[in-house]
Amino acid sequence: MEETRDGGIADGEAMEPEAQKGSTESISEAREKWANKTEFLLSMAGEIIGLGNVWRFPYLCYKNGGGVFFIPYFIFLFFCGIPIFFLETALGQYTSEGGITAWRKICPMFEGVGVASQVIVIYLNIYYIVVLAWALFYLFNCFWSTLPWTSCDNYWNTVNCQNISATYTGVHRPDSDWSFLYNETDRFGDYSMSFQNESEWPPFKVTSSEQEYWLHRMLRMTDSGGLGSINADLAMCLLLAWVICYFCIFKGVKTTGKVVYFTATFPYLMLFILCIRGVTLPGAATGISYYLYPDISKLSSPDVWCDAGTQVFFSYAVCQGVLTALGSYNKYNNDCYKDCIALCLLNSCTSIFAGFVVFSILGFMAHQLDLPMEDIASSGVGLAFIAYPRAISLLPGPQFWSVLFFLMVLLLGLDSQFVCVESLATALTDLFPGVLRKRREVLVLGIAIICFLLGLPFITKGGIHLFTLMDTYGPSGINLLFIACFETIVVAWVYGANRFYDNIEDMIGYAPFIVLKYCWLFITPLICAATLLYSLLGSNSVSSVQSVPNWSYKFAPLLTVIPMVCIPIFLFVSLRRGRDIITPSSDLKQLRPNSPRLTLFNCVIIKPQRSRHIQEDGAEKANTEHSSGV
Template structure:
């Protein structure tokens, strides 16, 4: 679970940054200083650094590490997947992770208003990221409902996914676990792996070498339980009815989530696309959540070192989880005499098949299953907390006077709406919908598109030099210079090239295409387009307003306001830009000097 919550700011003149005062007070007219009720409540801050680090770790280290990474790794060639993964990690994931974290800490704003403050014309970048968060709020918590379902069924005297003798099992279910007793002995006879009799048809499966296969598709009881008991996947072409038990699990997940956060933060092809998706998904970039969390930091927090430590921890967790899953899959493939492709074909449900299989082999499997699925629940809840928090923060920062005092109602409204929108995902055809949302919602296409704009806006519009000065002012030193060139060239070029290949390539193949009907793919263009159109829409709205569309907010502190915004090889690329209030103050001062001279 995350740490305790940041303290509410006290006093009407508490400093929020060097040389600044609390939000909403810098430009307050003299006659309104006593009207406290007319001002929005002061913004909260983390009580200490530990709370921020635990919250960030809880967001980025989640189900994506134990569920998505192993599946994508196997899907794209195993070890070769690490090549694009680490390229995206070092040249895209880490630079954008630090960019969003520093942006939130510098502006003390959520995922939308932070972009409005540094460049009003590109407020749509923040809006697009919140659309991604809405997607996640709707479908990500469904995985928690699955975890709760498995958790409750872990209390059976015999784990239900270890047997083929249940009403939901199909004729292809094949269980070898009954012969496990004593396999650790040196004199154990392993011939049963190559000579088994099917319990349904009494058909002898004698495959003396690995090239011979049974005449039907063998599936493990874990796979059978996943598809035909928990998901109850229907191939009728429609969604079907809601699974009542899963609906109750989904409701319970939302109830837990709400009561934990309602008080606020104080309580070269598809291999490359999938690598980018995993890095961006696991590191929670282009979603506004990093900006929201870091916006509660104190101005002088060293977010640079925080980001490095969190990135190392996150990727290490993903790689470790990958080794665990593949060691289990290799063991299962050897047991059943099946290729790895058949065992890994379950896609997002891979962790719900491989891990339960491993746990069933341990002494006292019920105990270990309860611990494991409780861990999965905690991992997912942390990420879900932050997704809801990011959306609530973005909305309260947009309308602070109205929503900051009604935060509990806002979070409740978000929870209720997202619960209702999540019900189609737990119908008999809901896994089809889940697969399409997972592939095309917070997908590589959307995240790559947003990432391109984030780096371009910060580096080329706001100015990489100016942003570096802001960071230096916050943490006391300039970060590694390579980051500047990543923001300027490397990151947008890699993201744009991968995005272009993705758009020009063939239709994406889902992990569960054999189960996904054609109708569900009709939603794919809509899921992809909605976040992307937010950026041009708000750009044209800003152009219609006409004035100060690229001028940063007047309350943002600038370390060197007269320095160029961007220099390359000692040449000025973008000249200095002074905020409007600085220009007006300078003009007022010049007028006073001229008047006094007269």
């Protein structure tokens, strides 16, 4: 029997029942598709290539053995990152549904997997955009004749403030406290930004002008432990960030697909310009050597492997429903397999390249201040809003380089933000298509307004405490690893790895690399479970997070538990219904409906599952017609 790429089985389309064919046509007409492959690729790239590539990966590489860190990183990438990345994208393309209804279609009992991922997206939509508000605040202040964070002569400065470049350039003071330039790196990857010394109170005996600008001018932190009043100027920056985000996606993929031509590509231009400037500065080679210097002994540390795993999960935006939503706007026969491989390689190459940019500039800073690189290297917000602005201020024309840097930070975060909003809007629209599909602009506006209001506590005088808490326990590694285990188990062991493989073959016209099947079956869930267990047994407690008030001890567990309980709740609800809880939707096309759902070493593990509505292939239908005398 001849198989075809676009029809699955020769003449299958002609033999499709008219009712089903009409239904399929109406669905495809009602739902948008990407105008071309470039829009899909740029949207995916914009989502997965974000701030963590610039301010997290380079530091992790330096901290965990330099070039040796690539070994655990690429192991997690090939055996966890790429398999789950491809699974979610292919699931969206196959079902043409968002992050919730896609799981309902293939296995109604595990609809909670999709709901859990959308809870993570809600977390991100509320607090991640606060970073963009910070970037806008700094960007607007880049146009002063003297950059405000380089001076100690401002009303927000204290008597402890020191202009470090003016005081210490060329003179290394061993007794100076330089800990504000670095922070203990967080445990949770792409969206994670932890705080240590830069947010402690009271300030150090000697504090830099950059640190005081961050603490006393922008954040206006208080030591009361409460949230305090809203910072009005930050509220305006947050509002502007939401206005920009709304107009990027309010028309759906029609606008999203066009906006990403700029937002996904311009940061690369910025990185390239900063890289050229960085590598030509004195001290750049020292910084790059610290970034890549191999330390084989680090491989024996479990923390290194945990850092690599959680970095891959966050950097590739898996288990958040975003990849499923973006994939759902693909045409059925798009070759998403090659797309996913290319996007994953692009993401990792961007992270490595960003390391050269960051550490060349930090090496120059160490050279200018005559400091060891150990006192300069930093991660997270400490890099983006304290150390890097300090380094750029040492360059000729610091205003120009500061504008480029904060514009890059803004655009890196912007496309990740509006794609998360797009994911939530897609999930809600597909849940209630009759009501929301024609009211998409109102839906996106409602999401923006609600998330803006929920984000206001994060820009209060004590909002940094709430931000730290949400960042650590909202989209945490524990949540993502938990969801990843269920995703792979549901697809491989409930829906059937063989059947999902057939679905992919029907879409792209050929079978993907067979190792993916065994990753979904064994390797990926085992690695995720082991990493999850290590995280649970480690020091993942509220007490290990610096500078959080006492009320966080009650609030933090809720952030972690809420996504996780969605899966068992929906599972029990499905069990109470007791009908077709593992039977896929009847409108899903099956290439080989009579084949086993799962085979291992030529042994049938899970038998075929047939629905009386599932489309029969050409030969079966012909036999049926022949036996009935038609």
